[in-house]
Amino acid sequence: MDELVDQVDERDRVVGVVERGEAIRGRLLHRIATIVCRDADGRFLVHRRADATPLFPGQFNWMLGGAVDTGESYEAAAARELTEELGVVTRPRFVLKFLCEGVISPYWLGLHEVVVTGPVRPDPSEVAWHAWVTPAELSALAARDSFVPDAREALNRYRALNSA
Template sequence: MKRELVEHVDEQDRVVGQVSRSEAVQGRLLYRMAMVLVRDKQGRVLVHQRPDSSTRFPGQYSWLVAGAVEVGESYEAAASRELAEELGVRDTVRPLFKFLCEGEMSPYWFFVFEAVVDGEHIVAEPAEVAWHGWLTDEELDKAMQEWLFVSDSRDAYSRYQALGTSTPQPRTT
């Protein structure tokens, strides 16, 4: 397994050093995570289930594609990279909100982006995504009440709802 280097940051999201992600998690050191809310052109949200073999949150659901921001990488670049790695999609991401997340495994800065993609071109990475499907906002709200979602994903959903972020207009390109 490759040693994933991340930037250790402070409470103001300023870089204070470099550590491996496992060191950040074990030491509960702040680092950065980029998340992408993926919608299709009809405005539905992509929800996925993590593989049972995953070391992080096996079998749980998420409404965000996520990953650690690597050393020297911007949040936006990390979000775009995760979109390509996990779903095989290269598309523009747009910033939504950022917050300091206590995190079940470790604390980190959590930056949520959004991408509107052509749902027919998704090629999910099996090591990251066991199942995926498209849900309307109403279906997602119901799933949040009934399915086992990753706790940090649930936290972000509550914040997203509190912001009153509206569904973007579907892209026509």
């Protein structure tokens, strides 16, 4: 059985429960929690997704994350995903939420941020490669075709919020 997610409406209100695969196939709105990791020097963690991941295999991303389980908050999902994918246990700070059209399916994206001060232990089934990059290096990566398109939209919104 596929993981269960809350189906939500255009205002992010729960209207039902569906399997995640069904939400994607049916283009039903659901919730995704993401985390942006920075280090003490302000660099961003970027990674290349593992080739075996079902969505965007082998592409670069500046966010970690995944589906918000049914009944779970964005913040709890972000903390869970951070632990699962990087081995980092902490509570990320909520930054913004927006309705993302998505390349594969539309969804509500909750973006969180955390400053990582210790080592990371990426899950090799999720993360094939990672590095800490400057904002300029992140911009160069985001311009590549191999960068996850939805992550590019989130980066633009993050920058707009942080430049205001």
